[in-house]
Amino acid sequence: METDLGTAGAAVSDAGLRRRRNEDAFAIAALPRGACAVVCDGVATAPGSEEASRRAADAAVAVLTGRVSVGMDPQGATRAAVERAAEVVAGLGRDPETSPACTFVSAIVDAGGVTVGWVGDSRAYWLGEAGSRLLTRDDSWAECMIEQGALTAADAWADERAHVITAWLGADAGHVEPHVAAFRPTAPGLVVLCSDGLWNDLPDAAALAEVALKEHGPMAVARRLLRAALEAGGRDNVTVAVVPCPPPGGERGR
Template identity: 40%
Template sequence: MVGVVTAAPVCPACGEPAADGARFCESCGTPLTSPGATPTDEGAGAGSAAPDGPAAATSPAATAAAGGCRACGGVVAADGYCEQCGARAPAPHDHEEEQPAPHVAGVTDVGVRRRRNEDSMALGVVGDVSVLVVCDGVASAPDSDIASQAAATAARDVLVAGAATVAPGDAAAWSRLLVESGHRADDAARTAVDDAVARTDPPSCTFVAAVVSPQLLVAGWLGDSRVYWLPDAGTPEQLTEDDSVAAELMAGGMSRAAAERSPEAHAITRWLGADAEETTARTVAARPDGPGWVLACSDGLWNYASAPEVVADLLRDAEGRVGADPVALARDLVAWSNASGGHDNVTVALARVAGPPAAGPAPAPDTHVADAGTTPTTRRRPAGSLPGEPDAPAP
């Protein structure tokens, strides 16, 4: 006999509220029961509540490997939902890993709270040059996952091709090529969806790319995906500077913690896509003086660890536990983000920079900011830029 649901439940796996009488979470597909409700007879334990907390959710990678429903073990139908309990099965892009060389790897994951992974990455290695590209699709615009993957792939291809003609240490040439890769990524994002140009809210994404060699680091970006330089010894740095409302608040004197907790913290001011007004990437170059890691990421990671000292501390801790394999490190940082709340998709890409050991102790880490939840990446358009929207008032 089907048990009676006595109250509107909250999903025990992802924390999202559910409608009255709901048997499954609309966000993640986990079965829902209220205290005292009797599980259904269909599938032993299918109606039982899952253990509390994000750590209890089965990872998309493990579910895909098992080949069955992550909620009850049943058969997943062609539409992507379980024939037995109705839970949504992971999509292939929910969790992806890439490792083009032993010293370069990345992981992208849907996180705990989102139904679709709108982050994308594309990596490449040519000789001593490593290429990392991360794009974060704007959650409010449909098909931004398609735009982000097209953009990341297009940018990576430009940079990998350029490695044949640009010297690894030529900062000016790499900066020009990063700008070109951003324009090609924008073209790809605009054309990835057939009717994108005609939409009021077309698919769009952030863009960040890093070119890494033993003697030079160059990064280019639009939006709030980031590149960090994390030396084995010395001062870690955030090489990029966000194009976001939070960055504007910090420029006005607000602290990093307060700015990144503001209501519009994740409103970006530059992006790629059919409604983007300015798509020339800003670039920055640095010359490493010792070994370390270059980390490119979406805001799914820095939501919980923003300051470079905090990111460096996380990486050192992970390296002490899982070793120096970049794919193991990227997995660990993604898992940490999900365990911290997993409110957003998360992508971590790493490239190891070799070099002589640098003397001196590592900087003392800060305490990372506790999970306060995040809002999806959105765009901040000028007033009057949407059809039917009033113009901005005259100054």
């Protein structure tokens, strides 16, 4: 699946080489002065997670575009979008123990910069010629161990429990408290949202930038990152959304 907004952004999603179905989903839309995007990754152990991802992404982008268009600040719009996505996913199942679930990451890119929100381990990256970085921090077992000082990063990520998520959207998720962060770049670059089908093989921001910045235009970048994931084995579903910052016609964030 592909969506191309031209110079404002683009997104692609693929089942990968080893999965029969794609439980990832994305939604991307233009804003009056930029664009917004959402990527969701269905939890494989929860039945119906393909629908959870799709509905969460669509619901969140509808909220983001609606709230931003009436002047709500990006952080408030992001929190409202996650809240709505969580409600939609929680309403899909009758039994919390067998209900659909998914992770969530979003970005609003406008003339003021970048605002990201997330729950789970789908990620947002900043990729630029002047430097690249991870903008999110996974809700995962590995990150909990690292934060607590119980394990080194190397030991935590080598553990078989490393990728167990500690927060998600779903009927069994309890109260969902999204992480929301703002980033004000000092030079042009790209915001990349992705499911773990990409970052499992290319977790380092500099490595992603080396692949992405060889291309020109959001769709070409998204396709190149997808191809890199497939070339690395394509073990999982892969979804990538790319939004330039500053947006076309916008001013650089200060």
